[in-house]
Amino acid sequence: MKLLVCVSKTPDTTAKIAFTNGNTEFDSAGVQYIMNPYDEWYALVRALELKEAAGGTVTIINVGTSDNDTVIRKGLAIGADEAVRIDADPKSAYFVAKQIAAYAIDKSFDIVFTGKETIDFNGSEVGSMIAEALDLPFISYATNLEMDGSSAKISRDIEGGTEVAQIDGAFVLSASKGLAEQRIPNMKGIMMAKRKPLNVIPPVDVAEHAVVVNYELPPAKQSVKLIDPDNMTELVRLLHEEAKVI
Amino acid sequence: MVLVIAEHQKGKFKKATFETITYGAKTAELLNTTCTALVLGQAEGIDNLGTYGASKVMQVNSDHLTSFDSQVYAATIANAAKELGAKVVVINHSTTGKSLLGRLAVRLEAGSVSGVNSLPSLDEGFKVNKNVFSGKAVATFEIKSDVKVLSLMGNSIPPEEMGAAVGVEALNVEVPTPKVKVLEVKTVDGIVPLPEAELVVSAGRGMKDPGNWGIIDELAGVLGATTACSRPVADAGWRPHHEHVGQTGVAILPNLYIAAGISGAIQHLAGVNRSKVIVVINKDPEAPFFKAADYGVVGDLFEVVPKLTEAIKAFKAS
Numbered sequence: 001m002k003l004l005v006c007v008s009k010t011p012d013t014t015a016k017i018a019f020t021n022g023n024t025e026f027d028s029a030g031v032q033y034i035m036n037p038y039d040e041w042y043a044l045v046r047a048l049e050l051k052e053a054a055g056g057t058v059t060i061i062n063v064g065t066s067d068n069d070t071v072i073r074k075g076l077a078i079g080a081d082e083a084v085r086i087d088a089d090p091k092s093a094y095f096v097a098k099q100i101a102a103y104a105i106d107k108s109f110d111i112v113f114t115g116k117e118t119i120d121f122n123g124s125e126v127g128s129m130i131a132e133a134l135d136l137p138f139i140s141y142a143t144n145l146e147m148d149g150s151s152a153k154i155s156r157d158i159e160g161g162t163e164v165a166q167i168d169g170a171f172v173l174s175a176s177k178g179l180a181e182q183r184i185p186n187m188k189g190i191m192m193a194k195r196k197p198l199n200v201i202p203p204v205d206v207a208e209h210a211v212v213v214n215y216e217l218p219p220a221k222q223s224v225k226l227i228d229p230d231n232m233t234e235l236v237r238l239l240h241e242e243a244k245v246i
Numbered sequence: 247m248v249l250v251i252a253e254h255q256k257g258k259f260k261k262a263t264f265e266t267i268t269y270g271a272k273t274a275e276l277l278n279t280t281c282t283a284l285v286l287g288q289a290e291g292i293d294n295l296g297t298y299g300a301s302k303v304m305q306v307n308s309d310h311l312t313s314f315d316s317q318v319y320a321a322t323i324a325n326a327a328k329e330l331g332a333k334v335v336v337i338n339h340s341t342t343g344k345s346l347l348g349r350l351a352v353r354l355e356a357g358s359v360s361g362v363n364s365l366p367s368l369d370e371g372f373k374v375n376k377n378v379f380s381g382k383a384v385a386t387f388e389i390k391s392d393v394k395v396l397s398l399m400g401n402s403i404p405p406e407e408m409g410a411a412v413g414v415e416a417l418n419v420e421v422p423t424p425k426v427k428v429l430e431v432k433t434v435d436g437i438v439p440l441p442e443a444e445l446v447v448s449a450g451r452g453m454k455d456p457g458n459w460g461i462i463d464e465l466a467g468v469l470g471a472t473t474a475c476s477r478p479v480a481d482a483g484w485r486p487h488h489e490h491v492g493q494t495g496v497a498i499l500p501n502l503y504i505a506a507g508i509s510g511a512i513q514h515l516a517g518v519n520r521s522k523v524i525v526v527i528n529k530d531p532e533a534p535f536f537k538a539a540d541y542g543v544v545g546d547l548f549e550v551v552p553k554l555t556e557a558i559k560a561f562k563a564s
Contacts, residue, residue, distance in 0.1 A: 013493060017379045120378060122380060122497075124344045132317075132348065132349035132352035133352050156341070159441055160438075162431075210357035210387050211388060212385045215383050215385050224537070225540065225541050226544060229545030232543075243540065
């Protein structure tokens with residue numbers, strides 16, 4: 001199988017969120033960057049498992065500058081065979097998806113994986129955009145994927161439940177929790193990753209239709225109002241009269 | 247014209263769809279144009295959609311729309327948008343909407359913003375806000391393209407009965423043949439799914455044992471709330487996976503979130519910090535969750551939760 005896994009670089013889940021340059025840019029000072037967890041833990045690992053079971057190759061792809069190479073090397077250390085970085089500083093999901101689609105369009109990948117969303121923009125758009133640009137079916141929020149030859153059986157999260165679908169032929173999938181279990185790269189993997197190919201290719205021209213013009217932090221939360229544990233009637237009164245939520 | 251996709255599940259419209267129609271109607275007012283609701287496939291209560299602000303309701307019927315294939319749905323919506331000359335397309339920020347938004351952006355060569363939480367501002371270009379960094383910040387996006395596609399975060403604006411019921415018009419557009427074969431749809435009936443819930447009661451490791459959940463179910467029962475849980479208890483198999491709220495689970499924004507026996511790790515907060523009001527019950531006064539809470543009760547949840555249930559019963563009876 002020929003598998004493509006799209007990986008993104010995001011601030012660590014515990015990173016301090018602050019902005020700079022007149023609140024137009026994320027302040028990366030002192031921020032630790034990681035591979036987007038949904039891309040790493042679920043999408044990449046499930047792709048590796050499929051390759052281990054049926055043979056093939058796993059390529060990881062990232063749209064970004066050379067600052068992203070550490071994160072890409074981690075993907076190689078976990079087990080991807082090769083990596084591609086499209087050398088650009090993307091400003092929108094549309095730009096990223098169009099770049100990846102332009103790379104993938106003549107390569108006949110069996111499955112293109114993304115994470116269900118990135119933990120910075122929480123957009124959940126790139127997978128769906130790639131699918132449209134490649135004219136392929138798309139399954140979002142996949143929690144299970146089993147292959148039977150070229151036929152895939154996929155479970156996905158829907159509101160209040162699960163949907164199970166079958167696709168024969170190539171498709172794009174966004175990975176949710178449950179699709180696979182996180183793998184920690186071992187020393188051998190880290191050593192081998194240094195010798196695996198990381199091909200840097202130039203971007204294609206894409207218009208940026210929707211870009212961030214300003215960031216704002218939410219107003220600081222008022223400090224908690226403590227209620228006597230023996231007076232739950234008071235809590236109910238506050239929820240009704242003050243907070244007006246019941 | 248603003249085109250709103252009136253999403254339904256198993257032929258039923260839910261509150262999130264009414265919110266999206268109201269959002270579309272208000273956006274249309276700002277743009278000095280009209281709002282049309284589009285229904286794909288068969289559903290109950292289509293006549294009613296005008297009530298929430300759509301001045302026109304249209305329906306595409308096809309055997310190809312009986313189960314969900316994002317490729318088919320997106321192509322149909324894009325065909326309708328082109329046919330009707332839509333400048334803004336709005337869909338629910340649901341699992342369905344999320345799998346359509348990107349496709350529509352590509353098909354319509356449109357700028358898209360997913361999970362918008364406020365009406366557009368038109369002072370300088372077309373700008374919308376959405377939560378980013380798992381609710382830790384708000385970003386303002388400017389959309390520069392002629393056609394714009396938005397998904398509306400649930401519970402961001404209330405549905406308003408701002409219009410009148412209108413008749414349904416059939417719309418004939420091309421609907422492609424599905425490639426995705428849906429084998430099974432499993433939903434839990436009778437409870438409001440977490441992403442749509444207004445009231446949520448959640449519990450974590452402080453419950454000590456899965457056999458102790460009766461008090462949580464009872465509190466949720468008297469409130470009419472949906473139950474949720476933290477990651478450790480879902481991972482341990484104490485509670486079903488679909489109840490897990492947090493960074494890797496479901497992100498929710500109810501009006502009221504009651505958390506019992508959850509310490510409030512940053513990954514948990516990332517999924518719940520958009521709740522309007524947070525009540526934290528924990529015996530550890532140092533639990534980090536108290537910093538994110540509006541109301542806190544420092545005490546043993548096995549005593550506090552039943553007392554709260556009784557107090558709510560008394561309130562409901564009064």
